[in-house]
Amino acid sequence: MKKTLFSALTLVLLYGCASTPVEPEKPAEPSVQTPAPPVAPPLAARPVQPAPQVDLTKRSVFYDYDKYDIKDEYRPVLQAHGKYLAENRGKKMLIQGNCDERGSREYNIALGQRRAEGVKRMLVLMGATETQVEPVSLGEEKPRCTDHNEGCWSQNRRSDMLYGGEY
Amino acid sequence: MLRPLMTRPAKFLAALLFVTGAAQAQLTIEIIGSGAIQIPIAVLPFAGESVLPQSITEIIEQDLSRSGRFRAIFVGGVNPLPTEIAQVNFPEWKSRLADAMVIGQAQRLPDGKLEVRFRLLDVLKQSQIGGIAFTFTAAQTRLTAHKIADFIYEKMTGERGVFSTRIAYIVKQGPRYELRVADADGQNAQSILISSEPIMSPAWSPDGARMAYVSFQNKKPILFVQNLSASKQPAPVANYRGSNSAPAWAPDGKQLAAVLTKDGTSQIYLMSPDGTNLRRLTSSQAIDTEPFFTPDGQSIYFTSDRGGSPQIYRMPASGGEPVRMTFEGDYNVSPRVSPDGKILAYISRVSGRFQLMVMDLESKQVQALTDGQRDESPSFAPNGRIILYASDVDNRGVLAAVSSDGRFRQRLGIQAADVREPSWGPFLGN
Structure with a gap:
């Protein structure tokens, strides 16, 4: 229960500033229908979506500098999303690859693309179809963290998985 | 007497617009190093230049200096401003250590357009290297200055200038x-x-x-x-x-x-x-x-x-x-x-x-x-x-x-x- 609450909060944090309203949808499992925590009232008006399992609330894969290989620790997360996409063929996903600010902006577009492409390939292996997932790159153009140190850079070397309605 | 009265408010408005625009938009240039060989050049104010919305010779001088290929020579204290080669006191410019100098004149034409005639002179040879006349609108003053700077740059260095790009x-x-x-x-x-x-x-x-x-x-x-x-x-x-x-x-x-x-x-x-x-x-x-x-x-x-x-x-x-x-x-x-x-x-x-x-x-x-x-x-x-x-x-x-x-x-x-x-x-x- 504590864990679900945490993931629900994460969702609020993740989508708190999204401009497009999240499309209401019935969660696949009743367990995520947690009552709104008193500290975050918007949750009641914002159905958790799609998140039928705890794993699906994890949406990011992080990388080492200049690298695009997916570390083993992210396999369960990708497996869960791949399975969800396989079971929900109508669902679409955008994968955004990101890089830290170092190096050529255009090369970073290509590197971010490769990161997103790697996530896509893994999801397809796990059951998603090619047409469900579009890998794109944001290069170094949309940093989550804007300081100029490794603490920030490691957060910016990232692929994010966004479901239709979330971007 | 009528003319200055009418132009003054217009000038004031222009200055205001310039300042507000500048606060956001202007790139400021800082020169860090300098080229090894710089041509000493005296860009004299053009006679009648005050008819122009901006000092055209100031822009020319800045262009040339920023290129790293020229060094601007002090041009103060010249009166009257020469507009023809015969009016130039070459020994004085030689003593001011100028290798080249630019003289010219500006005027407003009857149709409202502006005209600038300038000459690029070789101080040591006491001769004209080149000269052109430009007719332009007030809005083209900066562009005209850059074109004149391009002309000078090309004549003096043998390469095309990029000031008007x-x-x-x-x-x-x-x-x-x-x-x-x-x-x-x-x-x-x-x-x-x-x-x-x-x-x-x-x-x-x-x-x-x-x-x-x-x-x-x-x-x-x-x-x-x-x-x-x-x-x-x-x-x-x-x-x-x-x-x-x-x-x-x-x-x-x-x-x-x-x-x-x-x-x-x-x-x-x-x-x-x-x-x-x-x-x-x-x-x-x-x-x-x-x-x-x-x-x-x-x-x-x-x-x-x-x-x-x-x-x-x-x-x-x-x-x-x-x-x-x-x-x-x-x-x-x-x-x-x-x-x-x-x-x-x-x-x-x-x-x-x-x-x-x-x-x-x-x-x-x-x-x-x-x-x-x-x-x-x-x-x-x-x-x-x-x-x-x-x-x-x-x-x-x-x-x-x-x-x-x-x-x-x-x-x-x-x-x-x-x-x-x-x-x-x-x-x-x-």
Whole structure:
């Protein structure tokens, strides 16, 4: 229960500033229908979506500098999303690859693309179809963290998985 | 008596507009180093210059000084101002150590247009090197000053001047991104595009009439080609699945190279500037990006990690086997070829720092031009003499320029904004 609450909060944090309203949808499992925590009232008006399992609330894969290989620790997360996409063929996903600010902006577009492409390939292996997932790159153009140190850079070397309605 | 009374309020209004515009838009230039050999030149105020909206000789003198090739000589205390060679006291200018001098006159014509006649003189030979008359509107005063500076530069150095050319760059101020075009001295900036999402990779068409760029307005990189005289953004020229980026024009303006990921990893494609006639140029499993045409249009330089790390390659623009060009270090990117085709500028990572390098394409000799932390996006001036690039000072993006021999440097920045991705436009009238 504590864990679900945490993931629900994460969702609020993740989508708190999204401009497009999240499309209401019935969660696949009743367990995520947690009552709104008193500290975050918007949750009641914002159905958790799609998140039928705890794993699906994890949406990011992080990388080492200049690298695009997916570390083993992210396999369960990708497996869960791949399975969800396989079971929900109508669902679409955008994968955004990101890089830290170092190096050529255009090369970073290509590197971010490769990161997103790697996530896509893994999801397809796990059951998603090619047409469900579009890998794109944001290069170094949309940093989550804007300081100029490794603490920030490691957060910016990232692929994010966004479901239709979330971007 | 009537005229000054009527013009004064108008002048005041103009000054106000200028100041408000300047607070946001103006690039300020700081000269860091200086060229070794500088021609001492005296640019005298033109007789009757006060009819012009701006001091034309001040702009000429600043252009010449900023080029690093000239040193301005003090011109105070001259009365009356000479307008003909016979009126020039050459021994005095020789004693002021001027090698060359510029004299002229300005007047308002009956039709309201402005006219400037000037002469470039050789002080030592006491002769005229050249002279021209320009007729122009008040709004063309700066452009006319730049053209006169170009004329002087060419006569004195034997190379074409770039003062009347334009530069494009991206400004990020808070959440706002702007694609701007300005005079080569950073003045007279105009917004081409304003967006709340990133804008990248501006590239001038060879005729200077259009700009290719990448916009994230639809949450992913999409390629546009915009007519600079148009007020509206056109439809994208490449909006395929995945990312669409890295535009580069063929020298004839009839083809555009760009990087698409519609078939998998980032690969280079060629297309017409309207996006039609698409065909794939590279076919690797690796990253192929940052295409750049050679001035003869025969070859394309690009960045690829096909050898395990990003390096620069060259291949025929018609397709064929790429040849690797860089071998030192494990990160060499952003190739740009000089307008004469003799020099390759690129960015190299050296001990964690990103520096601007130049390679002599004949001898393959490599030289570092900068020692910055984050230098990127080099762009040659159309005369090949200066390379404009993006740098940073106190974690703020600025533009910097270095002469291609590394001797002369300057910085262009905007207060409280990031300036990045400079692209130097072509010569006018080409």
